[in-house]
Amino acid sequence: MDTIAGLFSFITTPVSWIIVQFHSLYGAVFGPDSGWAWGLSIVSLVILIRICLIPLFVKQIKATRGMQALQPKMKAIQERYKNDKQRQSEEMMKLYKETGTNPLSSCLPILAQSPFFFALYHVLANIADGKTIGVLNQQLVDSAREAKIFGAPIAAKFMDSSEKVAALGASLTDVRIVTAVMIVLMSLSQFYTQRQLMQKNVDLSVKTPFMQQQKMLMYIFPVIFAVMGINFPVGVLVYWLTTNVWTMGQQMYVINQNPTPGSKAQDQYLTRLLKHATSHGEVKGRGKKKTVAAIVAKGPDRNDIERKFITALSKQGLAAQADGSVIKSSEATADADAASGGAAKRQQPKRQTKSKRQTPSKPSPKK
Known part of the structure; x- marks a missing residue:
């Protein structure tokens, strides 16, 4: 020595x-x-x-x-x-x-x-x-x-x-x-x-x-x-x-x-984060938002623990966003509708072909 x-x-x-x-x-x-x-x-x-x-x-x-x-x-x-x-x-x-x-x-x-x-x-x-x-x-x-x-x-x-x-x-x-x-x-x-x-x-x-x-x-x-x-x-x-x-x-x-993805510590951390989000209706703290944003960005590549977290949020009427925040599911739906041009627009009747427009309609039979 x-x-x-x-x-x-x-x-x-x-x-x-x-x-x-x-x-x-x-x-x-x-x-x-x-x-x-x-x-x-x-x-x-x-x-x-x-x-x-x-x-x-x-x-x-x-x-x-x-x-x-x-x-x-x-x-x-x-x-x-x-x-x-x-x-x-x-x-x-x-x-x-x-x-x-x-x-x-x-x-x-x-x-x-x-x-x-x-x-x-x-x-x-x-x-x-x-x-x-x-x-x-x-x-x-x-x-x-x-x-x-x-x-x-x-x-x-x-x-x-x-x-x-x-x-x-x-x-x-x-x-x-x-x-x-x-x-x-x-x-x-x-x-x-x-x-x-x-x-x-x-x-x-x-x-x-x-x-x-x-x-x-x-x-x-x-x-x-x-x-x-x-x-x-x-x-x-x-x-x-x-x-x-x-x-x-x-x-x-x-x-x-900052637990390892897929670990027991991540499960415990996301359980605490879910409780925090549901009690406050939002995610507070830069670190917590960064975690949520990372989970959202993974998409289909999320592990079982992360999928369980997203599902639990949905059951509580919340949806995780790309910036790490969470909003009410109704607001998320409205935002999606607005982004797609408004799903609630009045449906227009189908346009008839020229031949159908020129064919006279048959009069209804008299009673």
């Missing part, structure tokens, strides 16, 4: 500078040597990084949905060229290029965050050894070494020896209890985030190997975090727990506001 962290030492100066700036702010409130001042500085570093990564998160969502949509085509290519791996790879790349999908886009937030993660690990490892690093001078290093979160120094690890923990002014029991609790919370938050994605935000109408892979990752990732966590300093555990909670909340927001 120290070797990997050393590879990202070039970014330790900006990371340490950001931490020092936040520490000066929180230190004025909690005291410069307080564990809360240093702990909140790390939390604030995470929040700052994650805010900067929001555009990448949006790309990740689009890439993940794009990959889900491509799964049936990818499976067909694999079956068609199962004996020709090179042709299979070429067809896959061609499919990605045609659809503008990049499989690596789903990993962008993690890849972009990795340098900051390992740089923080490098900073905390030096603090534990009492060495200056980046913009952290000896006074700040000594202050950080003495800072404790629930009795555990921010530079201590679960696997540290009792002598090393004692040198940081703490007990091994406190360190192991705090780190164990944080590792469990870190793993649980990771598991819940993946479980939430699988149960609510996956297109249930498409059964593909991608879903099985995601299900496996739901159980594998928490185990990986738990194993790696015993070698993380308390400060890094604070960092990773915070980023997991942020991811969980961010994903929860996306699932509630």
Whole structure:
């Protein structure tokens, strides 16, 4: 881990500078040597990084949905060229290029965050050894070494020896209890985030190997975090727990506001939207109108959930419009009539042929 962290030492100066700036702010409130001042500085570093990564998160969502949509085509290519791996790879790349999908886009937030993660690990490892690093001078290093979160120094690890923990002014029991609790919370938050994605935000109408892979990752990732966590300093555990909670909340927001088409989350969202539309007689909010407009634009390509939504609106006497608004069905009918030139116009009698007009009509017989 120290070797990997050393590879990202070039970014330790900006990371340490950001931490020092936040520490000066929180230190004025909690005291410069307080564990809360240093702990909140790390939390604030995470929040700052994650805010900067929001555009990448949006790309990740689009890439993940794009990959889900491509799964049936990818499976067909694999079956068609199962004996020709090179042709299979070429067809896959061609499919990605045609659809503008990049499989690596789903990993962008993690890849972009990795340098900051390992740089923080490098900073905390030096603090534990009492060495200056980046913009952290000896006074700040000594202050950080003495800072404790629930009795555990921010530079201590679960696997540290009792002598090393004692040198940081703490007990091994406190360190192991705090780190164990944080590792469990870190793993649980990771598991819940993946479980939430699988149960609510996956297109249930498409059964593909991608879903099985995601299900496996739901159980594998928490185990990986738990194993790696015993070698993380308390400060890094604070960092990773915070980023997991942020991811969980961010994903929860996306699932509630912009669910994957065909998923359980979309069904729940459109149920709420239907209730909103029927109670107000209109759709309020740009995001809601955008959703309705997208469903209208799909036409016959709507999935079962979207068709159910349009039908339910109709039963309530409402009709969805192309601009995302909803109007009463009677108004929609009137608008359609006006657009077609007026269906209620008086019907003109059929014009007789010239021969029929010239033939005299027979007089009716007298009674």
